[in-house]
Amino acid sequence: MKHLPLFFDLTGRKVVVVGHGPAADRRADLARSAGAKVVRPSTDTLESTDFHGATAAFIATGTLDGDTAAQRIAKESGVPVNVADRPALCDFILPAIVDRDGVVVAISTGGASPTLASILRGRIEASLPERIGALARLAKTFRAQANALIADPVRRRGFWRRLIDGPAARLALAGDEAGARRVALGELDTVRRQVSSVGIAHIVGAGPGDPDLLTLRAAQLLQEADAILHDELVPPAILGRARRDAELVAVGKRAGWKERGQAGWPQADIDAELVRRVRAGQLVVRLKAGDPFIFGRGGEEVDALRAAGLPVTIVPGITAALGVAASVGIPLTHRRFASAVTFVTGHGADGREAAWPGLAAQGHTLAIYMGATEAASVRDRLLDAGSHPNTPVAIVENGTRPDERVSAGRLSDLARLAATHTRGDAGPSLIIVGEVAAYAVDAGRPQLAEVS
Secondary structure (H helix, E strand, C coil), X not given: CCCCCCCCCCCCCEEEEECCCHHHHHHHHHHHHXXXXXXXCCCCCCCHHHXXXXXXXXXXXXXXXXXXXXXXXXXXXXXXXXXXXXXXXXXXXXXXXXXECCEEEEECCCCCXXXXXXHHHHHHHHHCCCCHHHHHHHHHHHHXXXXXXXXXXXXXXXXXXXXXXXXXXHHHHCCCHHHXXXXXXXXXXXXXXXXXXXXXXXXXXXXXXXXHHCCHHHHHHHHHCCEEEECCCCCHHHHCCCCCCCEEEECCCCCCCCCCCCCCCCHHHHHHHHHHXXXXXXXXXXXXXXXXXXXXXXXXXXXXXXXXXXXXXXXXXXXXXXXXXXXXXXXXXXXXXXXXXXXXXXXXXXXXXXXXXXXXXXXXXXXXXXXXXXXXXXXXXXXXXXXXXXXXXXXXXXXXXXXXXXXXEEHHHHHHHHHCCCXXXXXXXXXXXXXXXXXXXXXXXXCCCCCC
């Protein structure tokens, strides 16, 4: 983050605006709307004394020479400066602003694209209720009371979630502020008298890695959670979508950890931690890469919570096979080449001889999870079961992410291809086997070739 967004109280404070014309006028009007005392000195006789005691200065003379000279004088006086349309001369930048009855949203692209910031402002304005300010006033009315009466932070957050997204909020947004206050008082009294409360666990799929592929429900729960127990494979970009004060707990483990002497969380310990936190009244998100019910052991965690008599919901995610294949252009089924697809795990390759003849059939796509370290075993068992050595394969590491990497070739070369995806710092990899794997972006074979 290049610029830290801050909201300053300018009431009664001096702000200097240098220049004339629309750009300078807009900045003067904006500062006045925040309660500032705006001073507009002449550009012909500008001196450092014009800036003494100022909180900020806006400069918009319309010329590079004029802007540079005014910026230099302001800087000599120690005043933070914004120069219109000249990011290199700015100490701070002016964001695109949405002001809806006291609820203010600021959007910045770091000066890279004011047009993008303006487009985002329009989208945010369209999504905010017209009476959002009434909801803010309702929250302000009960802030001191809630903090004084509800000592437990988990229960207090529960009250605020209910207030902001419950019956009282709907009344406030509909214009019935008196009715909203009555409902809020009742809810405050209920929470105050509540001796203990049970939380809830949400078993949530994080998708294949791109945060824009989170479901809407998953994104919402990340903003509501008291604690997020996440896999190691969940990338920082997705954890960054969590509420700022949510507790983040890494409970995962990765292939090779045991061999390197690194500790991971046993599944029994994860189950116990979920139960403990929900019993303590927390809203817990158990965040899993991909989908929690596709090789994610989500079913075991649901069993543990239900056995303890605790509430739990499941929020599916885009599983790796679907997201990764789409990201590299592989259709898992294709009318000409594949009429079936099977998800299997490479770690389960040993000791399952009976399944391989069916998996090796032509016209069948295999999506192999956690298979890079088992690539030689997967290759050998598929070849022994009848797969053609020239069957196309693709290995996708960090699929859907900025550092996505693809290796493509033939089944006979699978172990060699996988070697570059099993280094110490390698990300999660998915292997796709079948004629459709030849569609992989960067495969080096733009035309699909049938195996003969």
